[in-house]
Amino acid sequence: MNTLKIKYSGKESLVPAARIIKNGGLVAFPTETVYGLGGNALDPTAAIKIYEAKGRPSDNPLIVHLSNAKDAEKYCFTNPLFEKIAASLMPGPLTVILPKKECIPKSVTGGLDTVGIRVPSHPAARELIALSGVPIAAPSANISGKPSPTEFAHIEHDLDGRVDALIDGGCCDFGVESTIIKLDGEKIILLRPGAVTVDMLSLFSENIVIDRAITEKFDGVPLAPGMKYRHYAPDIPLTVIDGGDNEFYSFISEQKRAGVICFDEDVTHIKFEKYVFSCGPSDNSLIQAQKLFSCLRKFENADGIDIIYARMPSKEGIGLAVFNRLIKASGFTVKKLS
Numbered sequence: 485m486n487t488l489k490i491k492y493s494g495k496e497s498l499v500p501a502a503r504i505i506k507n508g509g510l511v512a513f514p515t516e517t518v519y520g521l522g523g524n525a526l527d528p529t530a531a532i533k534i535y536e537a538k539g540r541p542s543d544n545p546l547i548v549h550l551s552n553a554k555d556a557e558k559y560c561f562t563n564p565l566f567e568k569i570a571a572s573l574m575p576g577p578l579t580v581i582l583p584k585k586e587c588i589p590k591s592v593t594g595g596l597d598t599v600g601i602r603v604p605s606h607p608a609a610r611e612l613i614a615l616s617g618v619p620i621a622a623p624s625a626n627i628s629g630k631p632s633p634t635e636f637a638h639i640e641h642d643l644d645g646r647v648d649a650l651i652d653g654g655c656c657d658f659g660v661e662s663t664i665i666k667l668d669g670e671k672i673i674l675l676r677p678g679a680v681t682v683d684m685l686s687l688f689s690e691n692i693v694i695d696r697a698i699t700e701k702f703d704g705v706p707l708a709p710g711m712k713y714r715h716y717a718p719d720i721p722l723t724v725i726d727g728g729d730n731e732f733y734s735f736i737s738e739q740k741r742a743g744v745i746c747f748d749e750d751v752t753h754i755k756f757e758k759y760v761f762s763c764g765p766s767d768n769s770l771i772q773a774q775k776l777f778s779c780l781r782k783f784e785n786a787d788g789i790d791i792i793y794a795r796m797p798s799k800e801g802i803g804l805a806v807f808n809r810l811i812k813a814s815g816f817t818v819k820k821l822s
């Protein structure tokens with residue numbers, strides 16, 4: 485397939501991509517979280533094409549992206565708690581799971597009666613949805629199981645030749661996928677942590693439940709089906725190391741054929757010649773979120789190493805999302821140094 489490449493430069497530049505979506509094709513586009521792979525959410529065959537292009541199991545539902553939260557009621561049954569949350573946090577890096585209406589095909593929702601609704605804030609994403617005139621179903625634009633794409637080069641690597649168009653909108657602001665919540669009466673259930681933090685959600689409910697699948701290996705059925713898959717994984721096994729600075733440096737100095745993901749302050753303490761990547765300052769979870777997936781991708785085709793050791797990040801604020809993606813990349817393998 486010949487893939488059209490578009491550099492985003494305002495609404496006009498998106499006209500051909502919007503036409504592709506309207507005609508049932510697929511377009512990878514930037515959002516403020518990660519790049520998405522979009523198709524018409526009202527067209528059951530577009531969803532099937534998305535699953536094929538990503539190599540994704542079709543029981544893993546797609547998020548439906550809208551240009552305006554006011555449109556949500558066309559596609560799902562909203563409620564007063566959703567209205568309050570949407571008024572303050574949409575557009576933004578948040579997905580809310582609500583009961584779907586008939587017009588959303590089950591091929592989009594992986595057979596579920598609910599649908600994830602998200603209003604991205606990135607102008608290219610909102611303009612693409614508005615120009616297409618339809619809601620856009622979009623998972624992250626990576627090949628299934630790989631780290632989500634946060635730069636144009638990542639979608640080019642994964643999807644060139646597999647989809648109709650790729651839109652270059654530079655680097656993503658947050659770098660981790662949206663926070664996903666489900667509403668149950670006055671209760672908010674956190675299914676996936678992101679840039680909308682638990683503190684931000686606590687302004688809307690005193691009752692916030694964190695799904696177990698976020699922090700621990702869980703063999704039951706997670707509330708977000710995607711959380712059950714091994715994700716974000718480089719080809720080389722990864723272990724998260726939990727320990728103080730000196731313990732970490734001495735542990736690393738004893739290793740051979742290993743790569744490291746650490747913080748800026750650590751780099752000069754690690755004597756390996758290659759494969760030492762920092763994902764930002766230890767006290768800045770936002771920068772860590774922005775850089776984590778590109779750090780993981782740097783290990784693709786890395787030769788001469790058999791294992792990656794990553795330092796345990798803070799779990800505060802957006803740090804919970806960094807922690808969650810990292811332990812998922814490790815298959816929940818954490819080594820505690822004592």
Ligand code: TXA
Pocket residue numbers: 515517518519520521544545546547579581593596598599600602622623624625660661662663664675707708709710711
């Ligand atoms: O930031 C994001 O959310 C990005 C951008 C492109 O918007 N999208 C994204 O999509 O991360 P995806 O497909 O990679 O992850 C969606 C997650 C999956 O874990 C899926 O199981 C869950 O959302 N999900 C979607 N619809 C759901 C539903 N109805 N009920 C429960 N979980 C749902």
Ligand code: MG
Pocket residue numbers: 623624632
């Ligand atoms: Mg994904």
